Amino acid sequence: MDSFSVHLDNFTGPLDLLLHLIRKNEMEITDIPIAEITAQYLAVIDTMQTLNLDVAGEFLLMAATLLHIKSRMLLPQIAEDGAEEEDEEDPRAELVRRLLEYQKYKDAAVQLDELPQLNRNLYARSAPAPEVVEEGEGEFAAVGLYDLLQALQQLLVERPEPLAHEISAEQLSVADRISQILTALQGQQSLAFTDLFSAQISRHEVVVTFLAMLELVKLRLVHLLQSQRFGAIWLTPAVAEPTGLDSDVDEETLGYV
Amino acid sequence: MSDLKPLVEALLFGADGPLRGDRLAEVLEVEGVVVNEVLRALQTEYETQPRGFFLQEVAGGYQLRTRPEFADYLRRLGRTRPFKFSRPALETLAIVAYRQPVTRTEIEYLRGVDSGSVLKTLLDKHLVRILGKKDVPGKPAIYGTTREFLELFGLVDLAALPTLKEFSELATDADMDESAAVLPREVSGD
Numbered sequence: 001m002d003s004f005s006v007h008l009d010n011f012t013g014p015l016d017l018l019l020h021l022i023r024k025n026e027m028e029i030t031d032i033p034i035a036e037i038t039a040q041y042l043a044v045i046d047t048m049q050t051l052n053l054d055v056a057g058e059f060l061l062m063a064a065t066l067l068h069i070k071s072r073m074l075l076p077q078i079a080e081d082g083a084e085e086e087d088e089e090d091p092r093a094e095l096v097r098r099l100l101e102y103q104k105y106k107d108a109a110v111q112l113d114e115l116p117q118l119n120r121n122l123y124a125r126s127a128p129a130p131e132v133v134e135e136g137e138g139e140f141a142a143v144g145l146y147d148l149l150q151a152l153q154q155l156l157v158e159r160p161e162p163l164a165h166e167i168s169a170e171q172l173s174v175a176d177r178i179s180q181i182l183t184a185l186q187g188q189q190s191l192a193f194t195d196l197f198s199a200q201i202s203r204h205e206v207v208v209t210f211l212a213m214l215e216l217v218k219l220r221l222v223h224l225l226q227s228q229r230f231g232a233i234w235l236t237p238a239v240a241e242p243t244g245l246d247s248d249v250d251e252e253t254l255g256y257v
Numbered sequence: 258m259s260d261l262k263p264l265v266e267a268l269l270f271g272a273d274g275p276l277r278g279d280r281l282a283e284v285l286e287v288e289g290v291v292v293n294e295v296l297r298a299l300q301t302e303y304e305t306q307p308r309g310f311f312l313q314e315v316a317g318g319y320q321l322r323t324r325p326e327f328a329d330y331l332r333r334l335g336r337t338r339p340f341k342f343s344r345p346a347l348e349t350l351a352i353v354a355y356r357q358p359v360t361r362t363e364i365e366y367l368r369g370v371d372s373g374s375v376l377k378t379l380l381d382k383h384l385v386r387i388l389g390k391k392d393v394p395g396k397p398a399i400y401g402t403t404r405e406f407l408e409l410f411g412l413v414d415l416a417a418l419p420t421l422k423e424f425s426e427l428a429t430d431a432d433m434d435e436s437a438a439v440l441p442r443e444v445s446g447d
Contacts, residue, residue, distance in 0.1 A: 014369050015368070105367060115411060115419070117409060118408060120339030124321070
């Protein structure tokens with residue numbers, strides 16, 4: 001067996017390695033000779049370990065699974081009454097299903113890669129977006145969770161945790177911040193996300209403000225909108241303008257819906 | 258409609274991304290059907306004439322894109338680097354694309370390996386996003402693909418993904434039920 005030519009690095013995981021062995025041996029996937037495949041699989045893992053290469057835990061887990069299936073296959077199938085035997089599933093069944101499923105997505109990945117890809121096979125005409133979006137114009141879309149987290153991360157990076165830990169008694173509470181934001185929003189069309197986080201406020205206050213904002217979204221008092229991907233995030237009062245926006249926003253906003 | 262053609266062309270040329278038909282109709286103050294007609298006419302025109310670009314329907318809109326046969330030369334311009342996908346990244350992306358909404362556990366069960374870091378990379382590249390939380394213990398995040406994903410692979414929508422090659426062995430009802438039991442797909446929380 002040419003196990004030396006098999007490198008685990010070439011496989012994205014144990015299922016991939018198993019598929020390779022099955023194909024190489026021209027085995028029938030639905031009727032895998034489990035003893036043989038287990039032996040080969042273990043030989044590959046052994047070789048890797050002899051060569052002092054790290055074998056990822058997942059490969060070892062699969063080895064255990066194979067051994068378990070093998071032992072179950074060896075046990076005589078004694079059924080106490082005939083009906084039960086019918087229900088007994090082939091010990092290999094789950095593995096076969098997983099292999100077939102995995103094969104499906106492995107193929108899908110190849111197909112995906114074959115599609116003409118932007119900036120690889122074709123290039124798009126795209127004028128740079130205008131720097132400033134005029135008031136009231138441009139399409140606003142709900143801000144996704146990930147964009148929001150990135151914005152928070154950026155704010156926290158700008159405010160590294162102080163080395164010395166200081167305990168101070170009075171700190172801003174989320175409830176306080178909520179009412180502050182609501183006051184700030186009063187009579188306003190919108191409020192810039194960055195306006196809430198002025199340069200002076202501390203790391204603690206950033207977190208409190210962020211939580212307050214999430215709470216407002218959850219309470220459906222505020223919508224978070226963005227005019228373009230990676231663009232500025234805006235807070236708009238949710239009740240002030242019920243026109244059209246509602247349905248768009250509810251779909252995406254934070255998964256809080 | 259013939260006088261709208263150069264106008265639509267100009268809008269497509271100046272747009273900063275795929276332009277939706279309804280947006281075009283709004284800007285031009287005409288009916289959607291008229292816009293669609295003009296877009297079809299432009300599409301045919303670019304296809305039948307020796308042009309360097311064509312009009313691709315992508316991510317719910319339309320965008321002018323260079324013809325694939327000129328890719329080598331455009332690459333020499335060095336304007337943008339193509340994404341380099343590793344096999345694990347492609348596998349994970351394929352699973353998210355076809356099975357969304359999907360949890361990390363489901364992805365890892367299908368791939369048989371830890372997929373946390375690959376998923377993180379795909380999130381960073383904005384090809385995958387968190388759609389919400391699944392209403393099961395632990396409230397795991399559920400993942401789906403983004404508009405950028407559609408733009409990258411030139412897909413109109415998710416239905417335009419290449420059909421999955423099904424294996425006959427999987428097609429039996431019993432098998433389908435079993436795998437559905439292993440990987441429950443219903444998502445609540447909306």
